[in-house]
Amino acid sequence: MDGIQITSRIDQCIYFEFNDLLNQFDAIIDSIMETDLYRHTVREALTEWCDLVDDHVRLTVEKAQEVTELHLLGEELFGTEV
Numbered sequence: 245m246d247g248i249q250i251t252s253r254i255d256q257c258i259y260f261e262f263n264d265l266l267n268q269f270d271a272i273i274d275s276i277m278e279t280d281l282y283r284h285t286v287r288e289a290l291t292e293w294c295d296l297v298d299d300h301v302r303l304t305v306e307k308a309q310e311v312t313e314l315h316l317l318g319e320e321l322f323g324t325e326v
Contacts, residue, residue, distance in 0.1 A: 248290060253297040262300050269293055 257266045272289050275281065 248294050250290065250294065253294050256297055256301050260301060260304050262297065265293070265297055265300060268296070 254266070254269065256262070257269070272286075272293060275289075276286055
């Protein structure tokens with residue numbers, strides 16, 4: 245499971261304050277502790293969670309880039325900081 249880099253995704257969730265995804269990860273871990281799950285079920289749940297984190301990070305970064313581009317465009321159009 246080291247291939248899906250769970251700890252780096254947890255760090256990303258903390259950095260971007262994706263508390264809902266951290267809660268979801270916690271629920272996955274709780275279900276592992278409380279029930280007997282097959283390895284493929286655990287792997288699927290964690291892989292899906294990692295994909296969600298990646299999507300959230302990508303969207304957040306894209307949104308930040310759009311804001312920066314709009315800010316730079318405003319400076320270019322008006323010649324001053326907006």
